[in-house]
Amino acid sequence: MTSPRISVLIATADRPALLAECLESLSLSRFSGAEVLVLDQSRREHTLPPERNSGLVVRHLRCPRRGKSAALNLGVREARASWLAFTDDDCRVAPDWLEVIGRAAGEPGIGCALTGRVVAGMPEGEAVTAPSLREMDREMTFRAPSFRDVLFGNNMAIPAELLRRAGCFDEGLGPGTTAPAAEDNDLGYRLLRAGVPIRYLPTMTVTHRSWRSGQEQVRLYRGYGVGQGTFYGKHLHRGDLHMAARMARNVWDAGRDLGGAIVLGRRQDVLSTWAFARGLVQGFVQAAWSGSGGRAGAATLMEER
Structure with missing residues (x-):
């Protein structure tokens, strides 16, 4: 079997309808040579929608x-991809x-992470506009x-070897922990500190549904604040004074x-904004004191993705 050129990783927990639409959007691609890994932490089993793109292989992995x-x-x-x-x-x-x-991955000698534009979808029903907008042109x-x-983190790509050398994701940060955000910010910071550039492509676009x-x-913003503060405090505890300035x-x-x-x-x-600010201070104080991120398995924050 030919190895795929790109592996797409999607973590999910108890959101089968949202996941199905995400997979549907991937199925519209004409790109051949990709696999999708659905990393499922749902409490209940659910069936993935049928694959519509014969060039797209979907692997469903349960994550205990x-x-x-x-x-x-x-x-x-x-x-399996590079x-x-x-x-x-x-x-x-x-x-x-x-x-x-x-196309970017095929450029000779490329050795960087890629990220791109994140736009908010139209509010659905009584929903409010989604956060995390990045629309630089x-x-x-x-x-x-x-x-x-x-x-x-919802729109990024990186050579697998670069990510593995960087130490992958801090499992004390991100949804499902007591510091339920900033796992992508922490990774990006560590990559830049290690001399790995991050390239922003405005044509690399995803829509964050509202x-x-x-x-x-x-509640989401409170979690964002706790995660971001924990990220700052973790690095400050390790002697990185830049994080004190970032926190301020x-x-x-x-x-x-x-x-x-x-x-x-x-x-x-x-x-x-008030929820974010409170969470920011809480996460920073806790991590600056202890020097660690959050703990996995925080049930009340499990679904804040």
Whole structure:
């Protein structure tokens, strides 16, 4: 059997309808030579939809360990391709997503991670607009850490060997742990520190579906804050003073955004930003003191992806 050129990794937990639409979007690709690894941590068994693209092989792997990062690391071990691509089960990839990655991966001597545009889908029913928007219009290459995160976990690709050398994902960070976010930010930071560039391609596009209610979004932002603060605190505990500056900048930005939302009367933004700020401080203090990330298997945060 010919080895695939790209392995697409999708972690999922108890969201079969969202997963089915994500897989449907992948099936619209004309790219041949890809496999999809569904890394399933669902409590109940469910059947994957039939494959519509004969050039796309879907492998359904049960993951007994809790946490998105643990699932993705399982996928890294099981993947057969030399390039790994990542998206989330609540995203839809553009029809040419795999082709864009494949063209970049085929460039001679490429040795970087790829990331791309993340746009919000239209709100579904009573849902609010999805977060994590990245809509820069020009291609960029990042070569050193800065005050922003540049690798987007729901839209990224990387040579498998580079990811394995970087140590894969920190299993104390990400959904399904007590620090339920920032596993992608942590990976991106470690790659840049190791001299691995991150290249942003505006043509590499996914849509983050807007399916959460306002209350669910507030919980999501709290988790984002805890994860981000834990990421900062973990590295600060290890002597990386850059993270103290990043934390201060993030608190300042959150305060500015909160003030603006209050002035403009945007209640949803006020609640979400305040939840993020509280989580940020909580995660930072805990990790800066202990020097570790979260713990796997936090049931109340398991589904905050």
